[in-house]
Amino acid sequence: MTDFSIIGKPIAMVDAAGKTTGSGKYTDDLNLPGMLVGRILHSPFPHARIKRIDTSRAAALDGVVAIVTGKDAPNPYGILPVGHDEHALALDKVRYVGDNVACVAAIDEATADQALELIDVEYEVLPAYFDPEESMKAEADLIHDNKPHNLEKDYHHVFGDPDKGFADADHVAEARFIANEVTHAAMEPHSTLAQFEIDSQTGKRGRLTVWSSTQVPYYLQHKLSLVLEMPMAQIRVIKPLVGGGFGGKSEVIPLEIIAAIAARAARAPVKITYTREEVFWAHRGRPRTIIDLKTCVKNDGRITAVKARVIQDGGAYCSYGVVTILYSGALLGALYDIPNIQYDGYRVLTNKPACGAMRGHGTVNVRFAFESQLDELAAKINLDPADIRQRNLLQPPCVTVNGLRVQSYGLPECIEKVVERSGWKQRKGKLPRSRGLGIACSHYVSGAANSIIRSDMPHSTVNIKIDRDGGVVVYTGASEIGQGSDTMTAQIAAETLGCSLGRVKIVAADTDLTPIDIGSYSSRVTFMAGNATLRAAEQVKKQIAAAAARKMSCAPEELIFRDDSVFRKNGHVGTAAFGRPAEQGSSASVSGRVEGQILRGSLQQKRKDEGPKDWMTFEEAVVAAIDFHGALTGTGSYAPPPEARGGKHKGGGVGPSPAYSYSAQVAEVSVDEETGEVTVHKVWAAHDCGRALNPVSVEGQIIGSVWMGMGQALTEEMVWKDGMLMNPGLLEYRSPSSVESPEVEPIIVESIDPEGPFGAKECSEGSLAATIPAIANAIYDAVGVRLHEVPFTPERVLAALRAQRGQKKINLTEGIDPTAPAKFREHGGSLWFRGKGPERHPLDPARREGPAEAAGGD
Amino acid sequence: MEEAVGYLAKHDLGIRVLAGGTDLIPSMRQGLFDSEHVLDIRHIGELRGIRPRPGNGVEIGALTTLAFIERADFLRRHYPVLTEAAATVASPLLRNMGTIGGNICLDTRCLWYNQSLTWRKGCGFCIKKDGDLCHVAPGGTKCWAAFSADTPPALLCLNAEVEIASASGVRRMRLSDFYTGEGDAYRKLQANELLTRVFLPESSADYRGVYRKLRIRGSIDYPLAGVAVAMKRSNGYVADARLAITAVNPAPLLVKGVTEMLEGKAVDEALAESVGVLAAKTAKPLTTSALTPEYRREMIRVFTKRAVMAVANGN
Incomplete structure (x- = not known):
């Protein structure tokens, strides 16, 4: 019906x-009688041992009610059972600039801030690691003692017979792609209010109630129980209105536990709301990803094999990292019919805030690489980019070579729709100079078939x-x-x-x-x-x-x-x-x-x-x-059906989903060849959501995904200098404003999934991953340069254009790249303050005299 | 006014002036100013508004908002380069609050400076605030924080002057003398002084004007490089022209030699290009902001060329 x-x-x-x-209430809008304000002391060092914390001067300040440190909650926790490596407040070590050291609960914010300045912490500074490939070589001063070579986790998957696939191929493309680090930038900063009740029978400290801006109240309840050593039944978590999450609130964030510890110590309700800078430190965004990708096709465009080596710069804690690196490999499958896949994934620890889950978790950066490379191959064999995608479709219902069950599959219709609406056939290749069209596809899970904590x-x-x-x-x-x-x-x-x-x-x-x-x-x-x-x-x-x-x-x-x-x-x-x-x-x-x-x-x-x-x-x-x-x-x-829960290989639990959404997009861009600026004029975005339960909401999600993808494609990037985040605010971390938002034409495709409610599937994440390569491919169509590093900032685009024209090379891009030195150089406050600072990194543009030799490249 | 300069005289070491507050308030939250007092001058009516002085140009009160300047017909007709520059500042909401006086006095900016106290502790502070070294020019003793306002290059092209008041009286100076070229002590305004008015001379009226701004987003952002041009033509030849750049030095600068290069000539692509090369030589950008210095200098060249072409062709 x-x-x-x-x-x-x-x-x-x-x-x-x-x-x-x-009139709606977010966590920070809530107030309780006698409520205190909590403020957190953060580490100024990227890697250091805490030798001593003296809170006595701060505690003596009028208006300070309690000060808590790592000792007040020593139990480790983490969102994944395999990754219990976090302490809400550092116990013995800090692992990134911004790591949490102590919390003051005081009568107001000004008092708490003043008290933070009075806490004396003695650190022993340790060498730090900022570049994942360098970090993987580490022998000493490990970020976590139980993780040799700072390697959080690595996976090596072989499905089908990749060697045979390579041998059978007529054309091969191989390249390194880099996607820089981005964060969610949700409008509402994290906020938590915690209150202990007096047990009405015994008069002792009783139940804990926590109001928090979270995507996962039940995981929060579970982790609070673990850290505070209270039964879960004694803990109530309430989620008020939440102003956006995008994955940044999909695990327990330190302030949620710190607020509870502080409330326990202060014997009063405590509210903590992060500043925007603290939100950037809490992070859990999309890691900087290095993708070495090799794709092979026959002359007719059929893909014979894919080989990907992926390194993710995960930051200082596990967070969702093990899942992210698995998604990056698993979601090579289930979009196209790829008979042979080889995947090597490395999740590496570095002394930066932890990366975690972000909209399009794990798939976005690899999808950018794959869809870009597919376009290169299409050009090699003289095939229309839309056609090469249509030649590699799955034939559902089916199970992919890596064990993903696909039932409803609206991808063919998505491609048809965007090709038709954008006038692809008539306009592609016929636009004026510097203007181009690009196509790309993507997909995403409608929920993981296996929950984080394995159970029935x-x-x-x-x-x-x-x-x-x-x-x-x-x-x-x-x-x-x-x-x-x-x-x-x-x-x-x-x-x-x-x-x-x-x-x-x-x-x-x-x-x-x-x-x-x-x-x-x-x-x-x-x-x-x-x-x-x-x-x-x-x-x-x-x-x-x-x-x-x-x-x-x-x-x-x-x-x-x-x-x-x-x-x-x-x-x-x-x-x-x-x-x-x-x-x-x-x-x-x-x-x-x-x-x-x-x-x-x-x-x-x-x-x-x-x-x-x-x-x-x-x-x-x-x-x-x-x-x-x-x-x-x-x-x-x-509960997801057993047949949708994936293969038995190690790590096979991540990637399977009861249903996948599909997306195809065409982007129209123009490139200013003198400045390298890219303008996105229009995006046609078709999304197969199974059935649109609320079409206006589905369209909103598609438009939002395109917009967020465009941010990552063109302007958003966390810029690092020796572990310092150079842009921890929304002024310098540039999400697009309404001015550069293109017209987005959302197209809903309904494939009616056999198991979804009324046939519905997901619609909030799958579209994002297609936007970045669609723009990359459109830039290629416009000016003929293939960009391998995202975001496509004007300096990167211009460097690529100049290289293409064989113009005199000027070093346009070095400065913004994380030119991280191999080893942490004595960096912290005191030494620099006395003018005994280290030499700058040899690649630092500030050191350079005149034009550099290296090509800008991309 | 008297009361205001009185307060300044009394607290000359521990007071900051609040006009629009769009830069002051965030900076105070970051602990960049630790003054004990803030003097709110928003309600001094005589410092608000645009007053044409026939024969003597126009006088603009320091508290006139950027939005008001952007919409003022008189300026659009006679001093269009200022209108263009004002229209690009930040975002519409901020232009409703920000003032021309505040824009002229805007603190210089640097990624190592415009950060929270906690952040700056992590980098060991810098010359401009609490420290004694520079992170963008290591080993240097000079602060290179970039002057990042949009309207001053336009005002420089118009030979603007500013009025400065204190308890001991009023003085007037050329805007080009107002800036020092140092990133830390970037302006010649004592703590007991108040910038009160801007004067645009009659001789600069009716110049064509163009402002081009490099920024990553089409709104909100500070300039990463900016070029203002004012030009007078006669019979298809340049009668007079001035060009100033911003956001690539610790001060907004008039590019020397532009007038001579353009005077008496018909503007073509090649000429515009050489002006661009000249302007790029004046620019000394460092890693004080997003985008690399090399790129920003290159954009000064491109934007200058385009601005000169645009102004010569009547936009």
Whole structure:
């Protein structure tokens, strides 16, 4: 049945007005009586042993209530079970500039800041590592003692017979690609408020409540329990409104634990909100990635083998690193039909903030390399870039050579649509000078088929309660972070129960009230929490149908639930036939509760006495069911099916998903050949989301992905000098502004997944990865230079253009590259302060006299 | 006014002036100024507004907002280079608050300076604030922080003068004498003085004008390089021209020799190119901001060439 009344319609987010009017509450908006402000002392050194911390002078300051250090919470934690390498506050070592050392809880921010200056810390500075390839050679002064050569993890996968694939090929392309480090830059900085209650029976310290801007309240509850040594049942995590996550809040961030430790020590509620600089230090963004890629094709364009060696500069802690490096390899599969794959992935530790999960987790940088190289090969064999992609399509349903099960596959339609809408066939190659078109594709998981903590537990569970007031309350652990999870949940519940959207109330992400959901990450919520909602609603519907069927003297199967009423199928179409208004206003605006109360009076009783009928209102049907059962409840859960959980090889658990989304994009750009500036004029972006439950929301996600991808492609980059982040703010870290945002034409493709809720898949991440190579390929089309390093800043583009023309080489790019020295040179405050600073790195442009010899290249 | 300069005289070591506050407030939060007092001059009405003085050019109050300047018809008609430059500053919201006086007095900028106290501890501070070394020119004793405002190069092209007031009276100086060329003590304004007015002479009126700004984003960003040109033509030949650059030195600078190079000539691509080469020689960018110094100097050349062509061809 495709005749839906709620889903498939553009619907405003259920929390939209709260956000636009300011009445909605984010964590930092919350205040409690007696609340203190927490401020954190950060390390000025990239790698140092803490020899002594003296907090006595700070503690003596008026207004300071408590000071906590690593000793106050010595248990290690980390988001992955294999990566418990973090302490909320450093125990013995600091590992990056910005690492957390101590926290002051004081009556106000100014006092806390003043106190930070009074904490004396004695450090023993250690050699530090900033470049992953250098770091991998380390023998001594390791970042973590149990990680030889500073290697967090490496994987070596061989699928099919790559050597044979290379031998069979007619053409080979091989190159090194580099994607520099980027971060999420969510609008809302991280914020946490923690409060311990007094146990009302014993008077001792009791339960802990934490309000936090998080994508993963249940993981937070779990890690708090681990670090604070409290049972999980004694900890309540509540997620207020969240102003964007993009992966940056998809694990436990130090302040979340620090706030709790500080509240425990201060015996008062403590709130910590990061400054923007602290957000950059907390990071967990996309790592700088070095990709050595080799792709082989036959003369007809068929790919015979791919070999990738990927090095990720992971920063000082594991975070999601092991998963990231696995995604980078696994997601070489499931987009095209690649018979032979060799993958070598290295996740390396360096003395910089930890990288983690970021929109398009693991796939984005490798996709940039792959799609760029595919274009090069297409040019070699004189094939249209759109055609080479069409010649390598999968034939689903199938399982890829690396064990990924693909069912619904809208990629062919995505390519067709963008080719058609962009006028590709007519315009490609015929645009004026310096203007070009580029195409690229991408895909992403609709949730990981295996959860981080391996267990047979469902990934999502949803409860529904309907009481006599006719209101439908949905309890879900899914975290609304601005992506529309609450709206999606309400839509699925309302569609299934045939009630109006206004009747549905969502209670979400409160560990005391809502059943466990593993969180908002890896684009899993619509697929998994959506399926759980669907199942819970169907369970409740069954109970209502049984009661209604008795009243209507028919079988429950004969009933249709729609437009706030229940009626019999036979012969009647639509509700107007039953002599009641088909529309109760725009149903979304009617409060179910008010209606219910009115109906509970005489009208309801009157209709009840009338005897058998051929339709009932939703409230009547509910009341009929409640007369039997008491309040109606239903529960539904979702666990990915075993056949979608991937191969048995080491690391095979990452990459498998119950369903994949697909995207194809065409970008139109122009390049200023004198300045190297790239302007993106328009992007046509087709995305296969299975089914668009809320088309306006899907379009928003596509546009957002393109925009974020364009940021990484052109302007965003974390710039490092010897472990110092040179641009820890939104002025110097340049996300695009509205001025350079191109027109984006989103095109929704619906492949109707057999297992998704109403056929839906993910739509929030998969589009991002296609944008970067689409722009790269468009630049190539415009001016004929192939860029191997992202972002394509004007200096990199100009250097490439000059090299192409054989013009005099000027060193345009060295300065912005992380020209990290091999070893940390005595760098910290005191020595430099006395003027005994080290020599600058020989490549530092500040040292250079006149034009450099090296080509700008890219 | 009297009250204001009185306060300045009283607290001359520990006071900062707040006009628009768009640069002062973030900088104070970063601990770049540790003055005890802030003097809020926003409500001194006499320092606001544009007053044409027939025969004597125009007088602009220091508190006139950049948005007001951008929209002023009189300036657009007679001093268009200033209109163009003002329109590129930061973003519309910031132009509503930022003032012309503040833009002229804008603190020089450097990636090693415009950072939080915690951050600067990590790098060991620098000459400009709390330290004694320079990270962009190691071994140097001079501060190279870049002057990064947009309107001063336009004002230099117009031979602007500024009025400076203190408890002991009022003085007037050429804007080109206002800047020192040092990154730390970058302007000749004592702590007890207030910049009150800008004067644009009648002799600079009705010059064509163009401002070209290098930035990564089309909004918000400070200039990474900037070129202003003012030109008067007669019968297709250049009668007079001045060109100034910004964001590539510790001061905005008039490029010497431009007038001589252009005077009496018809502008063509080759001539514009040589002006560009000249301007690029004047630029001494260092690693004080995003994009490499080499690239920024190259862009001074390209932008100069384009600005000269644009102004000669009537945009």
